[in-house]
Amino acid sequence: MEFGLTERQEQIRGEVRALCRRFPSEYWRRLDAERRYPDEFVRAMTDAGWLAVLIPREYGGGGLGTLEAGLILEEINRSGGNAQPCHAQIYIMGALLHHAGDDHKRRYLPAIATGELRLQAFAVTEPDAGTDTTRISTFAERRGDRYVVHGRKIFISRVQHSDLMLLLARTTPLDRVKTRSHGLSLFLVDLRTAGDRLRVTPIKTMLNNETNELVFDGLEIPAENRIGEEGLGFSYILSGMNAERVLIASECIGDGAYFIEHATRRATDRVVFERPIGQNQGVQFPIARAYMALEAARLMRDKAATLFDRDAPCGAEANMAKYLASEAAWDAANVAMTTFGGYGMAVEYDIERKFRESRLHLVAPVSNNLVLSFVGQHVLGLPRSF
Numbered sequence: 113m114e115f116g117l118t119e120r121q122e123q124i125r126g127e128v129r130a131l132c133r134r135f136p137s138e139y140w141r142r143l144d145a146e147r148r149y150p151d152e153f154v155r156a157m158t159d160a161g162w163l164a165v166l167i168p169r170e171y172g173g174g175g176l177g178t179l180e181a182g183l184i185l186e187e188i189n190r191s192g193g194n195a196q197p198c199h200a201q202i203y204i205m206g207a208l209l210h211h212a213g214d215d216h217k218r219r220y221l222p223a224i225a226t227g228e229l230r231l232q233a234f235a236v237t238e239p240d241a242g243t244d245t246t247r248i249s250t251f252a253e254r255r256g257d258r259y260v261v262h263g264r265k266i267f268i269s270r271v272q273h274s275d276l277m278l279l280l281a282r283t284t285p286l287d288r289v290k291t292r293s294h295g296l297s298l299f300l301v302d303l304r305t306a307g308d309r310l311r312v313t314p315i316k317t318m319l320n321n322e323t324n325e326l327v328f329d330g331l332e333i334p335a336e337n338r339i340g341e342e343g344l345g346f347s348y349i350l351s352g353m354n355a356e357r358v359l360i361a362s363e364c365i366g367d368g369a370y371f372i373e374h375a376t377r378r379a380t381d382r383v384v385f386e387r388p389i390g391q392n393q394g395v396q397f398p399i400a401r402a403y404m405a406l407e408a409a410r411l412m413r414d415k416a417a418t419l420f421d422r423d424a425p426c427g428a429e430a431n432m433a434k435y436l437a438s439e440a441a442w443d444a445a446n447v448a449m450t451t452f453g454g455y456g457m458a459v460e461y462d463i464e465r466k467f468r469e470s471r472l473h474l475v476a477p478v479s480n481n482l483v484l485s486f487v488g489q490h491v492l493g494l495p496r497s498f
């Protein structure tokens with residue numbers, strides 16, 4: 113059993129940490145206040161090659177694995193930044209790598225690796241389907257050499273900062289498929305040519321993440337932009353989900369580490385009743401407990417990533433890593449908030465911003481209830497609830 117990182121992995125961690133130092137808390141705080149996208153940060157990450165980490169070397173990428181990608185995202189969040197605005201380029205890459213044809217790969221991957229093309233948007237969620245993805249109704253109808261798309265999506269992030277978007281749409285009506293997960297297809301949409309056939313309306317949320325409602329009103333997609341076979345789109349996104357879970361777990365571990373480091377420092381430095389507040393076990397123990405939970409989640413993330421990179425089954429580990437890490441980060445967020453007292457709520461201390469950011473991961477991209485039902489049904493063999 114190996115528990116340490118390799119020299120190369122430590123080096124990656126160090127290099128990303130150094131890059132993140134150029135984007136201190138003030139930078140993220142200002143963006144948050146202005147609800148602005150971190151263009152400069154994303155550019156720097158792209159130029160350094162970190163957003164192309166999973167793209168094979170032959171297409172100009174880093175050719176590294178999920179664990180390395182996870183370490184990169186972890187470092188961003190640990191530094192006080194927010195990986196959310198740029199993580200999709202890493203985590204939706206699996207669909208292209210595993211299911212796109214060679215011509216697609218040659219056409220898109222090198223340009224994505226250099227940043228000439230941004231693939232940052234992934235459109236799945238719909239207002240009337242919610243967590244039950246198999247109920248989506250956005251429909252792509254085949255007409256000759258194109259598909260014509262009608263429907264609605266909700267909470268689709270980074271569309272305004274992306275050139276390409278992956279779209280999951282129904283291609284066979286629900287009442288004509290053998291099982292609900294059939295008849296869905298995956299498309300690569302060129303947002304630059306979508307025009308008014310795709311209406312994008314921003315949704316304001318409690319965090320600085322550009323997210324949108326989309327209305328497809330006869331958007332035409334060339335048939336060649338379908339990824340893989342018609343009708344198998346759901347299985348393609350399922351196969352990418354283990355990587356997504358590992359990467360989100362990594363962001364949560366970064367958030368948790370941020371909270372614990374800041375809470376520890378505050379508990380050491382802040383003197384009340386003539387002693388550091390961390391001398392009180394009522395302050396110290398919750399920080400220690402949060403640290404242990406985070407370290408346990410980190411072990412599960414490392415295991416899941418290692419299995420994934422060896423092409424071994426890892427559905428259970430990837431789901432458990434996502435659950436444990438998001439819960440540990442959220443506990444750490446609350447511990448930091450309590451340790452900072454009133455100052456935790458003051459914007460200049462950054463705790464409230466990170467607190468808002470880390471809350472998202474209990475719900476998205478998959479809600480923790482769905483992870484529990486996965487473990488209950490698929491790992492423990494309990495009866496299906498839906």
Ligand SMILES: Cc1cc2nc3c(=O)[nH]c(=O)nc-3n(C[C@H](O)[C@H](O)[C@H](O)COP(=O)(O)OP(=O)(O)OC[C@H]3O[C@@H](n4cnc5c(N)ncnc54)[C@H](O)[C@@H]3O)c2cc1C
Pocket residue numbers: 233234235236237238241242243244266267268269270317321323472475476477478479480481482485497498
């Ligand atoms: C900031 C933000 C960014 C996002 N970005 C994207 C994006 O880029 N692309 C994209 O496709 N989506 C995106 N999403 C959507 C996100 O993935 C969904 O919000 C999430 O999957 C939950 O779906 P829902 O909001 O419809 O919740 P609902 O399906 O309405 O569920 C509400 C609650 O009920 C629970 N629930 C529902 N059914 C069950 C059940 N059978 N058993 C137990 N509990 C259940 C859920 O767990 C949840 O807690 C984003 C969301 C947010 C908030």
